[in-house]
Amino acid sequence: MNNQTPNSKLRTVNVMRYVMPLREGGSLPALADADDGFSYVLKFRGAGQREKALIAELLGGEIARLLGFKVPELVFANLDEAFGRSEGDEEIQDLLKGSQGLNLALHFLSKALTFDPGATLVDPLLASKIVWLDAYITNVDRTFRNTNMLIWNRELWLIDHGASFLFHHSWDNWQKHAEGPFPTIKTHVLLPYASELEVVDLEFKKTLTRAVIRTIVDLIPDEWILASRDVEDAEEGRAIYESFLIKRLEFSGVFIKEAEDARKALI
Structure with a gap:
């Protein structure tokens, strides 16, 4: 594994569509589509350990990348305040409302x-x-x-x-x-x-x-x-x-x- 240069900046995408929750649990990550045309595993600031989980995800993922491991691209994911208003599931709607602003997402590895x-x-x-x-x-x-x-x-x-x-x-x-x-x-x-x-x-x-x-x-x-x-x-x-x-x-x-x-x- 070759060492990598640390990222000095992450890309920022806007979340366009909530596709589906990925598993049960307190964090409720979701598959979502963004305005850059790619799909992401979205980690919400309003879930579980809130922003601390996002900080750990960011630091841990980027340290791993620096050390040469293969890690999906991390991006900041902006969630507009209007996003999720039409969501029928009340728990998911509350999660989306509580996650307005800057969240974190990982590039989705299809068929992994x-x-x-x-x-x-x-x-x-x-x-x-x-x-x-x-x-x-x-x-x-x-x-x-x-x-x-x-x-x-x-x-x-x-x-x-x-x-x-x-x-x-x-x-x-x-x-x-x-x-x-x-x-x-x-x-x-x-x-x-x-x-x-x-x-x-x-x-x-x-x-x-x-x-x-x-x-x-x-x-x-x-x-x-x-x-x-x-x-x-x-x-x-x-x-x-x-x-x-x-x-x-x-x-x-x-x-x-x-x-x-x-x-x-x-x-």
Whole structure:
């Protein structure tokens, strides 16, 4: 996988048509058509963990892209205040009303297949890279129950990073989260194959410089940061995300040891 240049700006599209909900659950993502002629998986700011899930999706997806993983294009998706008024389902109509303004969407990979760990082998280096990424961003949601990986055009794609960055649900403890292990890694679907974590650590720490981390953090819209009222200034919020990511790199040995110990218990 070749390293990528971090996006300094995301495209913005206007949502034209709500097509269908994609699965049950609190977040209720949907398939939607936009004014650029493409279809997207739309993540709503009015659902579940609200803007924090969008921030995690944005940061996690763009960090993954920077590290060379295949990730569907992320775009900002504008939802007009008139959108959804004709929607018959009251729950969906409330969701759409509560999501007016800027949302996040991923390019829809038509005919993609859900990754099946029993049917597709992942080599140790790639498995280690994915496990490292998820331990780094504290992503709890890449398990056998929900792999959040797709096979599209015979290649592995990563999706759904909205359950990452656990610290931002309790801002006061961000340093503790940054320096600590990630016990949930024991449930990672690819952990049994992740035998190259130390090799990956050296490679990824060279790529994740302070400058590129800052470029990714700068993508977060002010309104998403301020919506939760955890900080009074959007730049203060960005600075915390940046500091978390940098300090997490400094303490990567902690989460690597946690992953290696959990792996030894499995094999």
